[in-house]
Amino acid sequence: MSNLQNPPTLNSPNPLGFWDDALGMLARELSPQQFKTWIQPLSLVSYDESEQSLIVGAPNRFKLDWIKKTFSDRFQEIADQYFGHSVTLGFVLNVDGVATQTVEVRAPQERIEPQEALISPDSTSTEEQAFEIEDHSKLNPNLTFETFVTGKANQLARAASIQVAHNPGTSYNPMFLYGGVGLGKTHLIHAIGNHLLKEKPNARIRYIHAEQYVSDVVRAYQQKAFDRFKRYYHSLDLLLIDDIQFFSGKSRTQEEFFYAFEALLSNKAQVIITSDTYPKEMAGIDDRLISRFDSGLTVAIEPPELEMRVAILMKKALIEGIPMSEDVAFFVAKHLRSNVRELEGALRKILAFVRFHGKEVTIDVARIALKDLLSIQNRQISVENIQKAVADFYSIKVADMYSKRRPANIARPRQIAMFMAKELTQKSLPEIGELFGGRDHTTVLHAVRKIGEERSHDGQLNHEIHVIEQTLKS
Numbered sequence: 206m207s208n209l210q211n212p213p214t215l216n217s218p219n220p221l222g223f224w225d226d227a228l229g230m231l232a233r234e235l236s237p238q239q240f241k242t243w244i245q246p247l248s249l250v251s252y253d254e255s256e257q258s259l260i261v262g263a264p265n266r267f268k269l270d271w272i273k274k275t276f277s278d279r280f281q282e283i284a285d286q287y288f289g290h291s292v293t294l295g296f297v298l299n300v301d302g303v304a305t306q307t308v309e310v311r312a313p314q315e316r317i318e319p320q321e322a323l324i325s326p327d328s329t330s331t332e333e334q335a336f337e338i339e340d341h342s343k344l345n346p347n348l349t350f351e352t353f354v355t356g357k358a359n360q361l362a363r364a365a366s367i368q369v370a371h372n373p374g375t376s377y378n379p380m381f382l383y384g385g386v387g388l389g390k391t392h393l394i395h396a397i398g399n400h401l402l403k404e405k406p407n408a409r410i411r412y413i414h415a416e417q418y419v420s421d422v423v424r425a426y427q428q429k430a431f432d433r434f435k436r437y438y439h440s441l442d443l444l445l446i447d448d449i450q451f452f453s454g455k456s457r458t459q460e461e462f463f464y465a466f467e468a469l470l471s472n473k474a475q476v477i478i479t480s481d482t483y484p485k486e487m488a489g490i491d492d493r494l495i496s497r498f499d500s501g502l503t504v505a506i507e508p509p510e511l512e513m514r515v516a517i518l519m520k521k522a523l524i525e526g527i528p529m530s531e532d533v534a535f536f537v538a539k540h541l542r543s544n545v546r547e548l549e550g551a552l553r554k555i556l557a558f559v560r561f562h563g564k565e566v567t568i569d570v571a572r573i574a575l576k577d578l579l580s581i582q583n584r585q586i587s588v589e590n591i592q593k594a595v596a597d598f599y600s601i602k603v604a605d606m607y608s609k610r611r612p613a614n615i616a617r618p619r620q621i622a623m624f625m626a627k628e629l630t631q632k633s634l635p636e637i638g639e640l641f642g643g644r645d646h647t648t649v650l651h652a653v654r655k656i657g658e659e660r661s662h663d664g665q666l667n668h669e670i671h672v673i674e675q676t677l678k679s
């Protein structure tokens with residue numbers, strides 16, 4: 206099986222083109238939340254031209270199962286249509302770019318309800334399988350403080366994580382780390398776990414994704430094994446729970462987690478939680494949990510600034526054994542601004558290209574290797590899209606973006622939209638002014654400077670801009 210490190214020949218259908226098409230179609234067919242949750246984390250792992258087979262990777266087992274059951278037929282249709290004949294489609298677990306499971310060819314379609322719907326008082330397991338929790342930490346040894354690049358955007362989060370790693374259970378408990386997708390939350394909490402494991406090899410540490418925790422609750426319920434479940438989770442020294450927004454609307458899971466949380470804190474065990482937003486903004490989560498989440502240290506991780514993106518690219522390229530010069534790293538970092546995962550994806554593409562073609566890493570090579578990625582970025586982000594996304598976010602009318610009205614609740618979002626138009630598109634100041642109801646370029650310049658300056662010290666504004674950016678890209 207060849208993988209995407211070996212791109213197909215020029216005349217063959219391009220699997221990356223297929224992938225872009227599939228993502229584009231699913232983005233239109235699904236709600237932004239569904240797309241973000243289920244489709245965005247997937248990746249195209251490999252394409253075998255001679256076998257006409259494609260492998261799609263999912264970042265965890267829960268997503269893998271769900272995708273196979275719910276979306277495989279749609280992926281199949283899109284693939285057959287794109288390639289003009291039937292292709293074999295497989296799904297694998299692909300954690301941090303490493304496919305860790307042999308290919309499972311797609312299962313026949315079987316729509317299932319969301320996990321927690323499986324919990325009902327009558328539900329019993331049809332299988333005689335004992336309830337088991339894998340009793341090892343699930344830490345990824347590569348995610349350490351040493352491999353974590355620091356910059357303004359994450360220095361607070363990193364400092365707090367180091368503090369907690371050195372004084373678990375006593376300094377900040379719980380620690381709640383929030384920020385947009387792919388910004389290093391998972392990396393940091395693994396780093397804490399790895400540090401503690403090194404210091405205290407016998408410590409009971411568990412990393413778990415919130416989706417997996419939901420599944421564990423479901424299984425414990427079905428198998429009437431809550432005692433075991435509680436014994437395990439309540440006796441840990443360090444619980445790292447990732448993406449807790451997945452608890453939204455799942456009241457039984459929240460209840461169990463509440464008990465676990467209280468037990469752990471009273472044992473002076475450390476709890477670390479990550480989420481895509483700060484506690485008070487979480488929807489579908491019980492108030493008493495939200496207040497617990499906020500009772501220790503809540504710290505944000507922000508999107509990386511340009512210099513940090515450059516440093517990350519150069520460091521990761523070096524680790525891969527193919528050094529990247531600063532000018533190439535600047536070129537890539539200027540075009541890809543949203544998150545570190547996206548940077549890693551771009552780097553993989555560039556490295557695959559240079560390995561395959563035996564070339565040096567130059568700006569031209571980067572431009573060719575990232576052709577699809579860059580054109581998606583350009584296609585998606587127009588001034589009109591920005592105006593719409595900003596207006597939606599601040600609940601004002603899109604028409605107010607061009608109107609002459611100046612109340613503060615309109616003027617400020619308008620300035621934010623102008624700032625984003627300058628940041629995210631190639632348009633000049635006069636062109637942007639024109640698209641905002643024929644305003645003068647000095648008005649745009651004023652907005653760009655003002656919001657840029659405020660953003661550098663206002664974490665909340667920075668967060669809002671990042672959330673809007675994410676919606677533009679999903």
Ligand SMILES: Nc1ncnc2c1ncn2[C@@H]1O[C@H](COP(=O)(O)OP(=O)(O)OP(=O)(O)O)[C@@H](O)[C@H]1O
Pocket residue numbers: 301348352353354355359384385386387388389390391392393448481517545546549
């Ligand atoms: N500062 C950094 N230095 C080095 N690598 C980083 C940094 N930040 C993120 N990464 C890498 O980027 C990738 C995505 O990061 P990670 O999975 O930690 O993001 P996340 O914030 O948990 O995202 P999600 O909300 O989607 O779970 C990982 O491979 C991680 O190692």
